[in-house]
Amino acid sequence: MAKRVPLSTVQIGATALDQTDQTMEMIRGMLSESPAETEFGLDIGKAVIQFKSGKPGTIRPKATAGRTNEGNRPTFALMDEVHHWVGSNGGPDFFQTLKRNIEKTTSAGSRWVTTTNAYNPNEDSVAQRIHESDMVRQAFWLYDCIEGDIQPEELRDEAKVRIALAQAYGDATWADIDGLTRTILFDRTTPDSTYLRFFFNAIAESSDGWMSKAEWAACQDDDDPIRPGDQIALGFDGSIRGDATGLIGCRLRDGKLFVLGLWENPRDPKQPDWEVDVLAVEAAVQKAFSTYRVEWMYADPPYWQENIGRWALQHNERGQDHVFEFWTNKPTRMTQAIERFRTAVMVRDLRHDGDEDLTRHVLNAATREVPQGTLITKDSPRSKRKIDLAVCAVLAFEARADAIADGRLQIKRKRVVGF
Structure with missing residues (x-):
């Protein structure tokens, strides 16, 4: 039940001030049709709602600027559209600041509420963090969501779409169920994952797949296998425990990919302390250099900088480097490499040998x-x-x-001819 709170301070939080307009407009609309101005003496301004007399108490919008909001003492905070509150716009830090400010005065009745659509599981948004938190699991926080009961493969079934929409929208009688059904059935310009998230409140696990199975399968080439002595390039991404460690080769003359090693956590309860076999990785790298003509190697350095430095020294031939660091956490360079790879798949300027592990990892990737x-x-x-x-x-x-x-495709193996 609502109760009077002394020194009330209400904050409407969002990633940008423009995003708070819808909520503020609704508040102003409701207050203007109530005794708020005459009996309670409120000044219903566009940016701030406050008392005309100047006594404490406001409703004001706030945008993501965590440090400037530190130390405030709101009695109520509404955090809007938190599926858009992601790391790139400072959303998680803003959420922590607002929540921390509220938590200092919960005994006096301070509370916070978030509103959201179904989040994109690729973005690690505030909505996702709340949903996956132990506070929700243990019922300290209330997470309320009505989802339409539908599967991705059922989005072409009119009857199931209509029923699921009615479930998701509940008593929102203003929703145009007929129009939404028509859009979902016939508008193919929108990804199914978007329909699932925004129309049915469903979290789509593979909402933004990087590569389709058909596209990847079209690049498979079972002819012309990789042979010892072929000129190749190498790609290495290493981990220690959580993620996998892999080594991929790519033939220079035709861009054919093949797997040289994969060390993946088996997630076996009997092996809780599993770690990558560093010696096996070292052996695989050395075997690659001894079996093929490795002209260039890119390796992601975290956890493996010492090893990569040693490989660079070992495989420096006549002053020519073959091993280089490639930091995948530098977005400008990485996005360009990903775009070139994706384009090569689309125009089939890339090949692979159909390796099951490589295919699985490529199809697992989201954008x-x-x-x-x-x-x-x-x-x-x-x-x-x-x-x-x-x-x-x-x-x-x-x-x-x-x-x-760099011109290395023209490099030929030297032969010594004796007479």
Whole structure:
């Protein structure tokens, strides 16, 4: 039940002030049709609602600028559209600031509420963090959501779509169920995952798949196998425990990808302390250099900088470098490499040998938009669906391009001829 709160301060939070307009307009509309101005002496301004007398108490919008909001003492905070509150716009920090300010005065009745659509599991938004938190699991926080009961493959079934829409919209009698049904059935310009999230309140696990199965299968080439002595480039992405470690080769003359090693956590309860076999990885790298003519290698450095430095020294031939660091956490360079790889798949300027692990990792990859372009990521931060070989493939294909640009495709093995 609502109760009077002394020194009331209400904050409407969003990622941008424009996003608070809808909520503020609704508040102003309701107050203007009530005794708020005459009996309670409220000044219903466009930016701030406050008392005409100047006594404490306001309703005002707030945008994501965490440090400037530190130390405020709101009695109520509404955080709007928190599926858009992501790391790139400071949303998680803003959420923590507002929540922390509220928690200091909960004994006096302060509370917070968030509103959201179904989140994109690729983005690690505030909505996702709340949904997956132990506070929700243990019922300390109330998470209220009505989802339409429908599966992705049922989005072409008119009867099921209509029933699921009625479930999701509940008593929202203003919703145009007929129009929404028509849109879902016949408008193919919108991804199904978007319909699931925004029309049915369903969290679509593979909402932004990077590669379709058909596209990837079209690049499979079972002819012309990789042979010892072929000129290749290498891509390496390493981990220690959580993620997988992989090594991919890419033949220079035709861009054919093949797997040289995968060390993946088996998630076996009998092996809780599993770690990547570093010696096995070292052996695989050395075997690659001894079996093929490795012209260029890109390796993601975290956890493996010492090893990569040693490989660079070992495989420096006559002053010519073959091993280079490639930081995948630098978005400008990584988005460009991913775009080139994706384009090569689309025009079939890339090949692979159909390796099941590589295919699995490529099809597991989802996309995440950043200001620099498109990155690939797991479908959610806690997902067990690994994508490390996909990252290795991108690095190997990029290494191939740079090796060719450096003129190394024309390098021939020298032979000593005796008389």
